[in-house]
Amino acid sequence: MKHHPSYAVRPLLPVYPEPVDTPPAQRRWILVQDSSVLFRSEPAPGTVLMPDPLSAGLVCGAPVYLGTRDGFVYYVAEVSAGTTLPAGWQPAPVRELSGKVPEGDMAVASYAMRILDFDRSTAFCGRCGAATRPLTTERARACTACGRIVYPRISPAIVVLIKRGEEILLARSPHFTPGIFSVIAGFNEPGENLEQTVHREVAEEVEISVRDIRYFGSEPWPFPDSLMIGFIADHAGGEIRIDNQEIEAAGWFTREALPSLPPGKSISRALIEAWRRREI
Numbered sequence: 406m407k408h409h410p411s412y413a414v415r416p417l418l419p420v421y422p423e424p425v426d427t428p429p430a431q432r433r434w435i436l437v438q439d440s441s442v443l444f445r446s447e448p449a450p451g452t453v454l455m456p457d458p459l460s461a462g463l464v465c466g467a468p469v470y471l472g473t474r475d476g477f478v479y480y481v482a483e484v485s486a487g488t489t490l491p492a493g494w495q496p497a498p499v500r501e502l503s504g505k506v507p508e509g510d511m512a513v514a515s516y517a518m519r520i521l522d523f524d525r526s527t528a529f530c531g532r533c534g535a536a537t538r539p540l541t542t543e544r545a546r547a548c549t550a551c552g553r554i555v556y557p558r559i560s561p562a563i564v565v566l567i568k569r570g571e572e573i574l575l576a577r578s579p580h581f582t583p584g585i586f587s588v589i590a591g592f593n594e595p596g597e598n599l600e601q602t603v604h605r606e607v608a609e610e611v612e613i614s615v616r617d618i619r620y621f622g623s624e625p626w627p628f629p630d631s632l633m634i635g636f637i638a639d640h641a642g643g644e645i646r647i648d649n650q651e652i653e654a655a656g657w658f659t660r661e662a663l664p665s666l667p668p669g670k671s672i673s674r675a676l677i678e679a680w681r682r683r684e685i
């Protein structure tokens with residue numbers, strides 16, 4: 406099964422040990438203020454990457470090393486609220502940067518937010534409370550007292566397009582924008598493999614069974630820390646029944662009579678579009 410090309414944008418390579426003595430001209434900064442990323446929309450195509458040296462008077466917190474790409478070394482740092490920003494730069498939540506900066510910048514900005522959050526939220530050991538320090542060999546922090554090591558959390562979740570002849574199953578959660586239907590999705594539970602997650606979520610949400618589960622592709626979804634893994638499956642039996650809590654409506658749809666779909670480049674939408682083009 407080929408990977409879907411929409412998800413080809415890699416954020417940065419986390420090269421370890423962290424490069425030292427990088428000339429300033431080879432450094433790039435992502436700056437964060439109040440959980441928003443600073444970006445510049447002009448000149449087009451816009452960017453979140455601030456060159457080194459930073460503007461005079463811009464005071465940042467301790468830099469956090471992110472990784473490298475194309476000979477540049479990337480860092481994220483926080484600027485305090487109320488700091489006067491360089492001309493043309495403004496803060497925005499990462500999700501709202503879509504369309505304002507290139508996809509590669511979006512990927513780097515999402516990554517930077519995650520790594521900064523990881524550093525902040527694991528500054529102290531969750532077991533003994535002592536301070537932690539970053540490892541020099543990989544993206545992780547170790548407790549200075551008990552040695553416990555923590556890694557950035559990644560939460561796997563499945564999405565599955567279920568086929569029945571010329572139809573697919575789409576459902577809507579009460580949390581969706583009114584009118585929008587999508588494929589079944591749900592989080593992996595400890596101890597489950599992903600196929601078991603697919604079977605369980607489908608049974609819980611629409612009470613049918615599926616067979617012949619095959620891989621479609623995957624997509625990191627950094628709001629906050631999901632990894633979405635996309636599958637295709639065939640209807641094996643049962644009639645749709647919903648609980649009206651997790652799912653408030655569900656049905657079988659043909660290509661000619663699809664409901665409103667999730668916008669943007671989510672893997673759910675990519676699954677539906679690939680089916681619509683008869684690629685899967």
Ligand SMILES: [Zn+2]
Nearest residue numbers: 530533548551
């Ligand atoms: Zn500890």
